[in-house]
Amino acid sequence: MSSIRERNRALILRAASEEFAAKGFAAAKTQTIAEHAGLPKPNVYYYFKSKENLYREVLASIIEPILAASAPFDPQGEPREVLSQYVRAKVRISRELPHASKVFASEIMHGAPHLAADLVERLDRQARHNIACLQGWIDQGKMAPIDPQHLMFTLWASTQTYADFDWQISTVTGKPKLDEADYEVAVKTILTLVLAGCGLPA
Amino acid sequence: MSSIRERNRALILRAASEEFAAKGFAAAKTQTIAEHAGLPKPNVYYYFKSKENLYREVLASIIEPILAASAPFDPQGEPREVLSQYVRAKVRISRELPHASKVFASEIMHGAPHLAADLVERLDRQARHNIACLQGWIDQGKMAPIDPQHLMFTLWASTQTYADFDWQISTVTGKPKLDEADYEVAVKTILTLVLAGCGLPA
């Protein structure tokens, strides 16, 4: 029911993701978002109350996928499989949710001023869990001793970069958009470094 | 001579780096920059003409250091040494010029709308040169065959992340600021992955 409501909210959210990703929160205009959604500006306020609220919803939409990408991190798991699945999942997010990914990155870059405290808490807890898993595997001799915190930073950065710095990637590769095969090479390249660095032979 | 002019320009540039890094171009206020510099707002306009101009100067200030970090890329060089020096130089930039680094990253994230065409050209040329060097070494059998473009993306992302996502890094490590030893671990960790992945044993 209320299909119009759901449809319009979805249209606005999609337009907002693109606009916030392209310009950042402050530079984005609700006017432009409305035009992009094919609706008059007051509808944006009717459905989302304020620009900030709309931004927060875009931000919230990327949190679950990001947390879900860490699902493979299980102390019982095999490092090789866990890292492979994690990198693959994170690159997939950069590919399939590029706008929200970029909004999230921009938010983190500026110190997460709009990110709800409970979301910060969940993200932080997840990061600590992943790092603890890595440390556990190192202690058990299942992988080479490498600093798990800095390993996570590199994993995060190297996968996220396909969304965040897509302009740079397009410029260097000469392709406006990477295709399926390009993303496969990306995953393989990151995994070659990570698995070799962790002493996990193919 | 004109030491006041130089001093005031420097004060404003420093304050602007911090403000632009913290808030982004659009959200940054010239008022706040002026206050941070300990000068009245019109001085900012007197010395820099416009907010955009000031921003461009901050941006330009990081380009030379970034290009200089690629200096080790020489076809005659040893991959192991070149990569080590590059990673070390890029991490040093993230540490020593964190604000300008972040401004640069934010600019790239948004498609480089303010970056002068000649600077874009130089950065692009440098990236292609680095990639060509890597490909040359691979062809000569001096390093393992890995996609050089994607390797550069990971190098860029993993070193840049120490400036761009300092908030995340502080949260996870529990340290407001990393110290000398932390940055050394960062470099070592990135190099462990990169050198192992490139088949370049210690």
Add this chain to the structure above:
DNA sequence: GTCTATAAGCCGATAGAC
């Protein structure tokens, strides 16, 4: 629920005194 027309406030930029 939808949209036109407008209010309210903020911020970049400058005029003009010193």
Add this chain to the structure above:
DNA sequence: GTCTATCGGCTTATAGAC
């Protein structure tokens, strides 16, 4: 060269008709 005081435009947000 420096700064106070102010303008003018732009954008968020809403009132109120439909």
